[in-house]
Amino acid sequence: MYRKLSNIDFKYFFSQKITEVNTEKNLPLGMAFETGGLIVECPWRLQVANEIVIGYSDCIQSPQRYSHKNVEKVLIGKRIVNILHFEQISDLVVEFEGSIYLELFHDSNYFEGWQLRGDNGFYLFSLPGGSYSD
Template sequence: MNYSNSSKEIDFTGFLGQKVLEIFSVGLELLDLKLENGIINVECSWRLRLATVILIGINEKKETDFSSILKDRLISKSITNIHYFETGDLIIQFEENHFLDLFADSSTFEHYQLYLGEKLFLIGR
């Protein structure tokens, strides 16, 4: 997919090639993805896609073990691209055509935080 016309230019090269080491669910909705040299904290609506097929999202039934599905699909996968949109939406692309879509869904709260190493890189607002 080509997102170049919609995205704002931010240099995400420090994240490219990093693999997901661990995924933690925080409550029923929030996620933390630990990378080789960073962290992605997700505090907004999200979904995981395989190309154009939605595999799981924030609004699944409460008994759905979304954490296991995310781990099965993303652990040890490398980030291949990140697309940032001026609306605050973020698409994190992984190998094997997996996409973690983060949707800016509040005018008041932060949507996500990206850390490169221990340094804050980007706050989604």
């Protein structure tokens, strides 16, 4: 399957640090940047180099061992270096310094998957069925 990158300009987010990760139980994964944020309500995985260190399934299936606190330990203070958005099925990959990748996989025909916002008025979110809107 061919996946086409969107033409959306994400440069506003480059070099921003992660300042907070939501660690509350039963709430979606969310994080604040210096001037923006991301809310994740779909499956995701956090990869460091070539290893998955934690994923959505880990938090659901083994909450006594894995939680958003694991994500916080990896991402807090890290800078965003790139963001890739794929038009079909609206997947998003946020690349951080140190070869760290947060990959979001929209998987619902009924629910939104994620929301990326910037304090500059930037707002992008995945719609039910995998399309997106800004």
